[in-house]
Amino acid sequence: MAFKRLDPEDFVVSSNSVTSTVWSNNTPSLNTYFTSSTQKEGTSGPYYLNVYQTASDSDSAAVQFQIAYGNKNGGGGVNFDSAVPNVSATTTIYGQYRTLVLEDENANFIWGTTQTGSANGDNDFYVISPERARYKQTLFPGSLNLSIKSANGVATNTFIELTDNSNMVALPTYYGTQRAYQIISGSDGVSYDGSLGYDTLVGSYGLFLPDISTILLSAYALDQNSATMGINLATVQTADTFGDNPTLLYDAISSSIAPNLPTSGNVFELNSQETLTSDFVFIRARNSEYNYTENPSFISGSTGEVIFPYFINNPQTFPTTIGLYNDSNDLLAVAKLSRPIQKDFTKEALVRVKLDF
Amino acid sequence: MGYLNNAVVTVDAILTTKGRELLARNDSSFQITQFALADDEIDYTLYNPNHPSGSAYYGEAIDNMPLLEAFPSELQIMKFKLTTLPRGTAKMPVLDLGYAAITLKQGAQLAITPQTLNYLGNDQVFETSGYSATLGDVRLTNTFAGQGIQTESAISANANATETLGTNVSKTVIGTQFNITATTVNTLFGSNSQLRTTLTVTGLDSGARITIPVTITQQSLTLTA
Numbered sequence: 001m002a003f004k005r006l007d008p009e010d011f012v013v014s015s016n017s018v019t020s021t022v023w024s025n026n027t028p029s030l031n032t033y034f035t036s037s038t039q040k041e042g043t044s045g046p047y048y049l050n051v052y053q054t055a056s057d058s059d060s061a062a063v064q065f066q067i068a069y070g071n072k073n074g075g076g077g078v079n080f081d082s083a084v085p086n087v088s089a090t091t092t093i094y095g096q097y098r099t100l101v102l103e104d105e106n107a108n109f110i111w112g113t114t115q116t117g118s119a120n121g122d123n124d125f126y127v128i129s130p131e132r133a134r135y136k137q138t139l140f141p142g143s144l145n146l147s148i149k150s151a152n153g154v155a156t157n158t159f160i161e162l163t164d165n166s167n168m169v170a171l172p173t174y175y176g177t178q179r180a181y182q183i184i185s186g187s188d189g190v191s192y193d194g195s196l197g198y199d200t201l202v203g204s205y206g207l208f209l210p211d212i213s214t215i216l217l218s219a220y221a222l223d224q225n226s227a228t229m230g231i232n233l234a235t236v237q238t239a240d241t242f243g244d245n246p247t248l249l250y251d252a253i254s255s256s257i258a259p260n261l262p263t264s265g266n267v268f269e270l271n272s273q274e275t276l277t278s279d280f281v282f283i284r285a286r287n288s289e290y291n292y293t294e295n296p297s298f299i300s301g302s303t304g305e306v307i308f309p310y311f312i313n314n315p316q317t318f319p320t321t322i323g324l325y326n327d328s329n330d331l332l333a334v335a336k337l338s339r340p341i342q343k344d345f346t347k348e349a350l351v352r353v354k355l356d357f
Numbered sequence: 358m359g360y361l362n363n364a365v366v367t368v369d370a371i372l373t374t375k376g377r378e379l380l381a382r383n384d385s386s387f388q389i390t391q392f393a394l395a396d397d398e399i400d401y402t403l404y405n406p407n408h409p410s411g412s413a414y415y416g417e418a419i420d421n422m423p424l425l426e427a428f429p430s431e432l433q434i435m436k437f438k439l440t441t442l443p444r445g446t447a448k449m450p451v452l453d454l455g456y457a458a459i460t461l462k463q464g465a466q467l468a469i470t471p472q473t474l475n476y477l478g479n480d481q482v483f484e485t486s487g488y489s490a491t492l493g494d495v496r497l498t499n500t501f502a503g504q505g506i507q508t509e510s511a512i513s514a515n516a517n518a519t520e521t522l523g524t525n526v527s528k529t530v531i532g533t534q535f536n537i538t539a540t541t542v543n544t545l546f547g548s549n550s551q552l553r554t555t556l557t558v559t560g561l562d563s564g565a566r567i568t569i570p571v572t573i574t575q576q577s578l579t580l581t582a
Contacts, residue, residue: 002438002564003391290439297401304448304475310406312447319394323435328514329489331431332376335368
């Protein structure tokens with residue numbers, strides 16, 4: 001017999017979590033940032049801004065993440081139609097994420113415990129979306145380290161480091177079926193001093209949504225001055241005005257690597273997480289099995305005699321390959337050993353084959 | 358007294374081209390139920406039963422040889438299967454198809470009935486489980502079918518064997534007799550007068566294997582014995 005049936009106990013399913021950086025070339029921290037004027041001035045420009053790791057006209061350029069800005073009242077964007085006020089690209093972005101995250105057209109985003117943003121009800125936010133090609137499944141909570149600095153000259157060297165609070169809470173907040181963590185001032189999933197990591201009167205810096213690989217940053221929190229833990233970002237919320245807010249945040253992220261900042265500020269670290277499900281198949285060759293081979297070099301001549309008389313009573317085989325078949329004898333998967341295993345009537349072989357999906 | 362080698366070796370498997378095809382079907386055809394071992398790459402002439410240092414060194418030239426990584430083509434791997442035979446076997450099972458090569462003109466038919474020599478002390482020449490036959494490029498035939506094995510798995514396998522809409526894929530059928538009808542599609546030939554592929558037949562009990570070339574031509578039927 002050449003084929004041997006596998007028993008149910010020969011199969012084991014195992015799941016393992018694998019994490020890796022989301023940036024190109026497995027760079028742990030993104031340190032250089034570029035945009036494309038072509039994209040910015042194109043039809044997608046009013047909605048989002050692509051950020052590259054190198055000059056966008058370089059052969060190796062790849063979009064790392066996008067920045068968008070959403071405003072409930074349409075501020076910071078030009079109205080689609082002058083006859084319809086307060087409906088602009090920023091309203092579209094806001095509605096998109098409200099449906100996606102809150103699943104309720106009447107709900108507001110809540111930063112921290114109760115804060116919804118500025119008193120005028122803008123409830124606005126920035127969106128950082130890692131490019132889909134950069135990750136496989138979800139973002140890895142606790143891996144976010146993002147430094148930003150006001151670049152508009154309003155503040156004097158105002159600088160914060162943001163992370164999510166996943167290592168400070170036992171359970172995440174759930175929006176529908178997806179997890180959400182508050183974005184706070186700190187690093188590696190915890191605040192610096194064990195506090196909440198944000199001003200309770202302002203609210204958190206946003207929401208970290210690993211399951212949809214999205215980071216929402218509260219514009220209200222970033223617009224605060226240093227006394228209330230903001231960076232004076234000066235988000236443009238004026239109605240029917242192109243505020244170019246994504247570029248504002250882009251400048252705040254890219255300028256945070258200016259040489260006059262602390263070394264620790266030179267970061268945008270973010271990891272992704274993937275659950276790999278593996279099938280383990282145990283291949284067992286008993287001592288009496290698989291001791292002969294149809295290998296042509298095992299046979300002398302065309303009539304099938306074994307090559308050495310020694311092999312008649314002491315056959316030796318050297319399996320190198322394991323084939324996994326279905327009932328129809330279709331070869332579905334194949335595994336190669338790193339070196340031959342010697343097999344004879346005095347030896348048994350046990351090999352674990354790993355199939356990843 | 359034999360000893361049990363309990364060191365578990367872990368190896369990563371890759372899907373074959375056929376495996377990907379069946380996985381994409383999203384039906385029950387991608388279901389691993391059995392395995393086989395093969396010793397592709399091994400040259401047993403390197404085994405030296407006259408080694409001056411004794412039997413521990415007979416396989417010295419093979420033991421530590423580096424192996425190639427797996428090929429995804431199911432036609433290029435698992436060529437030489439290991440088989441389970443009674444101790445004392447002096448002759449290995451050998452397949453005989455009756456032809457060393459097949460040449461068919463367009464639309465011509467041929468039935469092949471494999472026989473296994475040296476199997477089970479020559480008590481029988483047909484294997485109980487039958488044979489699997491794999492045609493390298495199913496486009497070259499109008500029909501390629503197996504018959505003679507009535508087990509549920511064989512019937513299912515033959516019923517669900519790959520059909521093609523023009524892609525170069527292999528087809529495997531099971532039986533004790535295989536019927537081939539050469540293609541009548543002229544466009545396959547292009548500017549060529551012949552099309553070529555291979556037919557691989559494997560004994561499901563013995564593991565014996567033989568591959569012969571198949572040529573489809575516009576010439577009259579000729580068979581080379």
